[in-house]
Amino acid sequence: MINLIPKEEKKKVIRDSYYKLVILFLVMLSTAILIAFVVILPSYFLSSVKNSIINVKLEMQKSEPMPPPDQQTLIVIKNLNNKLTLIENAENNKFTISRKVINAIVLKKMPDIKITDISYENDPLKGKKISIEGNAPSREVLLLFRLALENDNNFKQVDLPISNFVKGSNIQFYLSLIPS
Structure with a gap:
């Protein structure tokens, strides 16, 4: 079969097909990035709103005065300290076979x-x-x-x-x- 397209024209057609392929790839990539951005955007807004709410609550709690501990809390703290001291002393007296x-x-x-x-x-x-x-x-x-x-x-x-x-x-x- 005789090729009727000149060599210059053939090269131009091949180059144009490569350009079309690159443009198609870039369009698909940008579409995928746009879809990912649209999908992630609500989660980002939700987490930023939750973060701001938590920061506001934290600031409110920091500004509140600390109530003095009641008698029952003091007893629990003393009991805990006694237990911790007992555990620490038991660790010091422990015989370990090395x-x-x-x-x-x-x-x-x-x-x-x-x-x-x-x-x-x-x-x-x-x-x-x-x-x-x-x-x-x-x-x-x-x-x-x-x-x-x-x-x-x-x-x-x-x-x-x-x-x-x-x-x-x-x-x-x-x-x-x-x-x-």
Whole structure:
């Protein structure tokens, strides 16, 4: 088929189609922005009116004199202060077994020893105490574990009852530690 349109005219038609495409894109974009603006406008006005109403109420409340607290309010405040003091004192006297102590126990443990329970207690009469229960394959391994804990500075006293050494192998042991 023979092309009857000259090259200059072809280029002009292609350029015009690009211009039309760009103009169409800009018109659609501006229409979308206009629709979004119209949709958001009522919400904006509503929130600005609510904001001004809240500011007016806040100014009115600031200008009002503060009434003196009545007897019941004072009692509630005093009771709350007592409870807060009690909680703060309990936090100061709290015995927490730290990560440092648990890590010291776990790092001193031989691979053959299986620890099944680590517990702690804070008795006002006896003091702080950490108890360890577990299984050891032999007396020698259990004795080495006890010696390793005794040499650790985190513990003042390591108590391993002699009854744990009655069995020769597969020993279920109970060990108590007093932290420093």
